[in-house]
Amino acid sequence: MIWQFALRYFRARKSTSAINIIAWVSVGAIAVGTAALITVLSVFNGFTGLVKSLYSSFYPTLKVVPVTGKTILFTPEQLKAVSQTRGVANLSASIEEKAVLRNGNEQTIAVLKGVDSAFSHVAGVQDKVIRGAYDISHEQGYQAVVGLGIESALGVDVEHSSVPVNVYMPKRDEAGFSAGLPEQAVNSGTIYPAGTFAIQQEFDSKYVLVDISFLRNLLDMQPGEVTSLEISLLPGFSEKKTKRALQELLGENVKVQTRVEQNATIYNVMQTEKWVVYVFLSFILVIAAFNMIGSLSMLVIEKQKDITILKAMGGRNSLIQRIFLTEGLIIAGAGSVIGFSLAITICLLQQHFGLIKLGGGSFLIDAFPVEMHYEDFILVSVTILVIGILASWYPAQRAARQEITLKAT
Incomplete structure (x- = not known):
């Protein structure tokens, strides 16, 4: 029932178009952040693989x-x-x-x-x-x-x-x-x-x-x-x-x-750089979280009547809270799916066609190397999940605390 309510709220037209716009802006921001994270981490994987292949020519296992x-x-x-x-x-x-x-x-x-x-x-x-x-x-x-x-x-x-x-x-x-x-x-x-x-x-x-x-x-x-x-x-x-x-x-x-x-020094430097880039690019997802907070807060105001009816029918505060938490996860999930699809498309195009070239006339490779690792997808998924829950928590709490206001007719 919780997912049915959340999906209906996500798909249904709102009385104010601004709520729809903000929700899709949140989805788009998460998609962009997700695609950027996966693409950049894949490029770092590519360079790490290149360095390992070069070092394997001289250093033993x-x-x-x-x-x-x-x-x-x-x-x-x-x-x-x-x-x-x-x-x-x-x-x-x-x-x-x-x-x-x-x-x-x-x-x-x-x-x-x-x-x-x-x-x-x-x-x-x-x-x-x-x-x-x-x-x-x-x-x-x-x-x-x-x-x-x-x-x-x-x-x-x-x-x-x-x-x-x-x-x-x-x-x-x-x-x-x-x-x-x-x-x-x-x-x-x-x-x-x-x-x-x-x-x-x-x-x-x-x-x-x-x-x-x-x-x-x-x-x-x-x-x-x-x-x-x-x-x-x-x-x-x-x-x-x-x-x-x-x-x-x-x-x-x-x-x-x-x-x-x-070659501990060079590998440690490359791993440190990768984590630093991950942290900075994660701020894109944090910015998207603010859009989610705004979107869900407006949705709570929009659905005050529904919340009142659910509570009048015996719905507990925890039920209301889970509905809006699920709504936030749907927004985050939709953005992540779009972002993953976009990142995979970009990486595959780069692998096969080398669209983005390296400058300086490198004699080793002409284009940025790209390697997609499933660990990066798991890391970014967990990051989105955490940010989605944190961004949804306040609006969900606010919806759960809303008082019943039934008007006599």
Whole structure:
């Protein structure tokens, strides 16, 4: 009965057209706010997905690093146990260290990342090579794959030249420095750039990939000594469960990081920005709530006779209150349905046709990326429900408190 009364009040013509206008303005404001929230949150999801795809080209699904210090020594038994852990698909050992690279008169500082043959199975750098080839072999000299920024800084030509690049790296002990002999404190080697990768500036201007044996020899490291273990998972296995199993296996001297934890700063910033935008755009719905209050208050005045009759027939105050609360929820629900439909249409058009372009001539994507997540629809639905109830509460209370005024005839 409550829904029947509320739907009738919503659809029926009022004695004053202003009440209808204000009600539909409320519906329109909620629809606009809903569409704006879903669309903007979907754009943030798109950018987050884009960043994750870029980072997945360089960072593994799980990464094992030492809690203290730069390196950690793994025994063959430990490595075998890690590779046999449930969910682990591939295991790659790596060593990272800063070095000075020099090509003729050009030089730059870069991070050398020594990787083994399994690295191409835990990351996707080989798919981002834009010139030359992904080659870190060392049969005829140590080959290297350099970032686009490093290639530009050194002035190398990976396709038409085999000019060696000199690598200078400080020794791990301080004997040379303490003796006042800088030349004895530096190890040097030679690499031959064979390919260039382009992911994004953070990687392109920082990293050079070489075979892990090159760095192990240059740094006089023991077999099994690494800066990290990089792991990919079998399809369908949970990151959290595998992480927990590896942490229990390897103990407290290491920490196992997911891809999000490896890049916690950027992900936290993106999530914070998303929540800030959600809060600000929710004010559109708050403004719509004021329209609802006005619309329902005028409706209460319009339906004074109906309220009096219902109370005279034994209707309790709670019944009257629920009728007008339901009326407010119908207004909010109608606006949300229209808003969801509008947002889905906009997002689908953007996904298929890229109507809104990105400026600056980005080499990655031309249009704003969009990803719709059901969690956003739930969040916005709950937000609308709360705002609808709060906006309807005062008019509903006012209607329930209205006194019976029957006139004698």
